[in-house]
Amino acid sequence: MMAVKLLPPADDAYNYPLLIKQLLLSAERYAGDNEIVGGNNGKRYSYAEFVERVHRLANVLTEAGVKEGDTVAVLDWDTPRYLECFFAVPMIGAVLHTVNVRLAPEQIVYTMNHAHDDLVLVHDDFLPLIAKVQDELTTVKGYIQLTDAEQAPQAPMTTIGDYETLLAAALPEFDFPDFDENAIATTFYTTGTTGNPKGVFFTHRQLVLHTLALASTTSMNDNMQLLQASSVYMPITPMFHVHAWGVPYVATMMGLKQVYPGRYEPASLVRLFATEKVTFSHCVPTILQMVLSSEKAKAIDFSGWQVLIGGSALTEGLASAALERGIQVYTGYGMSETCPLLSTTWLPQNAAELSHDEQVRLRVKTGKPVPLVNMRIIDENGRFLPHDGEAMGEVVVRTPWLTQGYLNEPQKSNELWENGWMHTGDVGSIEPSYTLQIRDRIKDVVKTGGEWVSSLDIENLISQHPAVELAAVVGLPDDEWGERPHAVITLQAGAEVDYDGIVAHMQQFIAEGHIEKWAVPDTVKIVDEIPRTSVGKIDKKRIRSELAGD
């Protein structure tokens, strides 16, 4: 730290902490007639009603015994009441645990105990599960029932009451206190392929800064007006997953019309899109694919819908199909540990003149880092690599909205933060225009003769052989080169190819300068099926182990 000029203030009132309650200040001012709509039960709230409900909820929570520093868990679909929790829980100084309801029951129990949940708000759909495991929940002191029905059905366990009845009985005003902006506001769990879920957590300061940075970029590009005063926002990334990418905080601060779709059923998503005139959503590629291919989507004109894709790579095929249906698709990059936004697609000013194919290629890129994000790529020795579009390195970041570590996991936290940078575990290259392209996961990249080879790049090239259905590439230890790439492939029905055929196919890409000759796999094994993990991803760990055991 340098000795900089700091003056003693005349009064410390100027020292205004960044708190989530401040995001509500402008909500009503900008909202006008905009509503917050629940796809779960058809209820519609004005912003004045929404703000009053946040105050009522704060009274309900404190009457239920929630104190500063306590943790309040929510198990719900995407609803306006979840948005109320996004505000009321942290605004009273408690921590909001957005429980991932897609986890296996034993993992849900693990995360709820690990986060020390004190009070649990639980939707009817998850009451049977919670009733069954409640003896295993070691820290929970009470439950509030969330229901979409007019009359709450009988709960299979003792509860404090149902949300709407409690809200109706609560006082409509709560005096939200000031406190340290570094207080934890939210926590949730990220799932790896192995081991227990890891808890990440974000402070009030971090969420306010993430909101402002997001707001400052979502409408500054003339060619991608994601969020504007006239926008209608509908999340299609669950609210339990990284606060639905933080967009609900932005949309509320801006007073936009918001539509919360409840459960994600393609027919109901398409219906809400059309009837509520949705203009902006975000989702993983699979959901967009599901929506586009649904029966109900066939008759719908999707033009004017802006969709930000993240979570996994947007393929050129899906981007092209979406554009053809009038959907403006973009890619965002980030992860649970990063709040999440790090970078988004950036369209140049002449975007309208670009061909369909050029549009597709631009939109599948992970784009440019947003303001305040410091992003570099580093080699294995931690040295910065050039932004030449060629050099591949691990993506490391600094920005004011990164998780401090994993909840109660000091060792994993130390691995996340090394030498002052958060290590994403992703391998990418950065173009001279500062556009990031994610190339691989660091555990999958093949390190051969001091060079990094992207397993994904090689898989893509091998897959272009007409006989190949699917390809997976892994690195295996090699005495001379450290590692060498090896491939396993499945074939198209009735097609045939051998190792020499694959090598011959790869020669054209070497000749065209797409890859170096050392990127050609040493072996290619034809298999009936490529191993996959429980969530459907290619299981490279198992492939490595099977090939090594050959």
Place this chain on the structure above:
Amino acid sequence: MMAVKLLPPADDAYNYPLLIKQLLLSAERYAGDNEIVGGNNGKRYSYAEFVERVHRLANVLTEAGVKEGDTVAVLDWDTPRYLECFFAVPMIGAVLHTVNVRLAPEQIVYTMNHAHDDLVLVHDDFLPLIAKVQDELTTVKGYIQLTDAEQAPQAPMTTIGDYETLLAAALPEFDFPDFDENAIATTFYTTGTTGNPKGVFFTHRQLVLHTLALASTTSMNDNMQLLQASSVYMPITPMFHVHAWGVPYVATMMGLKQVYPGRYEPASLVRLFATEKVTFSHCVPTILQMVLSSEKAKAIDFSGWQVLIGGSALTEGLASAALERGIQVYTGYGMSETCPLLSTTWLPQNAAELSHDEQVRLRVKTGKPVPLVNMRIIDENGRFLPHDGEAMGEVVVRTPWLTQGYLNEPQKSNELWENGWMHTGDVGSIEPSYTLQIRDRIKDVVKTGGEWVSSLDIENLISQHPAVELAAVVGLPDDEWGERPHAVITLQAGAEVDYDGIVAHMQQFIAEGHIEKWAVPDTVKIVDEIPRTSVGKIDKKRIRSELAGD
């Protein structure tokens, strides 16, 4: 402070301070081919060149002996090199003092001594002044010459050298350190009608937050796209005055094309507007009036120019004239103490359907507070008043970018900050739509029988009498009512009116509900001339004293 949940971090790298250097991170990434243009000498810089010049300047400053906590003063017109100082000076941990070159020489000396300026960057135009007073500058250790000529003219005093020569000789890279975000980044002086100028100051954290809040609102309203990727920005509020309202930081963060006009001469401003295709500017009403009425402006099509007006009230007449010329005018509200932005005009979604007169009335309002601004109006006992558009009270604010106080003026600082709010000294009313309307200065409002009467409102109504040229209203002590309003007026050439005539004229406004009957002045005095201050404002202090002495 509440006991909230704070966890010990695994590593403190996550604790990323908000520093001005972070605003530069996205500048080059977004800029593409955008340039920073100097109207002073016709030079044009790419963003890569600009960033390199910031690094070179940091080396020049440290080689000149500037250390963390030192103060660097700049006396210059609006130039790209001033923008370089906006970044390089605070980024090395020093304080940038933007000297108000319009002050009288003795006031310039006062502010430079009061701010403890260590190094001074001074334009040729101000060298004679500085040479003359240099013996009175008690803290200054050196001078750097700023010149618009290719070859720097001989300075009338010893200097370290001229800016461009020093930059050319400096190393192109500087390793900007991290430090406390509460370090002071900038200081400058606000001038009252009496007494010495008062220094306000802003920290890195405050300027970063002001930048983000400004960026998040300047393009979110579909009907007022002030700053977008395609925008061309030209300030017409001096860079020494509240950092040109903070917009240069926003424009740089967003990588926009920027045009710095040098001195403000109407012909050159109009030429730069036209040749550089400027889309956004901000200025005081007088400058807009000057530009519009200049000879050069007559042949110019101003459509597409967005102009934010602040500093003093935008009249309906000027707003109407600007709109007729195709200029989209808006009002901003703030002051030196507030960094400055607090609120801006807010056009509703149906703005395009509004009549010309409705447009004018909307745009002259001081608008809605921007995100994170907490704004209230209070009565004399500090009680919050309702937002009904009627109740008038002092405007008080909280937001993370308010000066902590006046530099080395503890008593004045305590008056600025009372009960946790910054007191603006302005009297306003707030509509149910949260639109603020400034009605008066608190020292000029007439407090009669427990009610506040806006002297400006009464002046406006009296001025509508056909015989009246100008009206001024002040409050004078009254045993029964506390204060009562009294007016002085000047008459149109050859016209006549007496007290009863004015009272009769006011009856219609009472009948229409515009004012209450107690707002009618007790006396109306006809004078040849209404006293004015040195800067041309109506001198209410003198009027009060003259009327009281009658």
